Amino acid sequence: MYQTSTMPSGAPSDPVASYGTLAFADSSAALAQLGRYTADLKRLVRERDAMLSQIEQAHINSLTLLSRAAEFRDDDTGVHMERVGDLAQLLARLMGRSEEEARMLRVAAPMHDIGKIGIPDAVLKKPGRYSAEERRIMNRHTIFGAEILGQSDIPVFQMAADVALSHHECWDGSGYPGGLRGMQIPWSGRVVALIDFFDALTMDRVYRPAFTDEQALAMLGQERGRKFDPALVDLFMAHVDQFIHLRGEINAAARDHGALLRPDAAWLAADLGR
Numbered sequence: 001m002y003q004t005s006t007m008p009s010g011a012p013s014d015p016v017a018s019y020g021t022l023a024f025a026d027s028s029a030a031l032a033q034l035g036r037y038t039a040d041l042k043r044l045v046r047e048r049d050a051m052l053s054q055i056e057q058a059h060i061n062s063l064t065l066l067s068r069a070a071e072f073r074d075d076d077t078g079v080h081m082e083r084v085g086d087l088a089q090l091l092a093r094l095m096g097r098s099e100e101e102a103r104m105l106r107v108a109a110p111m112h113d114i115g116k117i118g119i120p121d122a123v124l125k126k127p128g129r130y131s132a133e134e135r136r137i138m139n140r141h142t143i144f145g146a147e148i149l150g151q152s153d154i155p156v157f158q159m160a161a162d163v164a165l166s167h168h169e170c171w172d173g174s175g176y177p178g179g180l181r182g183m184q185i186p187w188s189g190r191v192v193a194l195i196d197f198f199d200a201l202t203m204d205r206v207y208r209p210a211f212t213d214e215q216a217l218a219m220l221g222q223e224r225g226r227k228f229d230p231a232l233v234d235l236f237m238a239h240v241d242q243f244i245h246l247r248g249e250i251n252a253a254a255r256d257h258g259a260l261l262r263p264d265a266a267w268l269a270a271d272l273g274r
């Protein structure tokens, strides 16, 4: 490369000096080329990241809509989903999870019942008690949900799949589908189980009016160490004012399913703390 063909005529006779000059000239050209490659590469990485972010956003939005469809079939208004996300995020922060995990849970938690989309109306909407067979069918919404959400390698969906699968497991091992107990249950599922229980009790349902906060807290206390992680129940009780306040803010803002959709990648990035 550095041979005589590139040697300018009239070059100094000292071969070492001329080699040094040429090497310098060549290396600055190479550096410039390298700079262009680096800039190109950075641009490609940026474009790839933006595209992945858009795909993730579209994926979250479509599965949020599917969760909404599942909730609508269960006579829900949609604000419950929103509250479960926000309140679960607060409990995750209080239990000392990282900010990234807490934000992911806010996105993942509202999808916990997405598997109800696979449950026939005759079972889902049946008033009164379930037969053993109907109960078995209904319980499969956890597995359906994990199958839908677990298709994706994106971390937020992995968390959402964990939540869908484990949000009916009980601390004492009496839950479903796995009969997991204690710390075998993923932290995300333990959080969402508690939040979902409290929020569902304190809202009107077609088959009963809302329980008061006092009644719901008493019921939560009764399930301490049975359905729910006792440490999480204690944490919730100790900060119950914060939860009630946050719930009030969500209700006052009259947010609905639309608020769960991320209109652009920047919003999603902010939601996930990127």
Ligand SMILES: [Fe+2]
Pocket (backbone or CB within 6 Å): 112, 113, 141, 167, 168
């Ligand atoms: Fe559920």
Ligand SMILES: [Fe+2]
Pocket (backbone or CB within 6 Å): 080, 084, 113, 196, 200
């Ligand atoms: Fe729920």
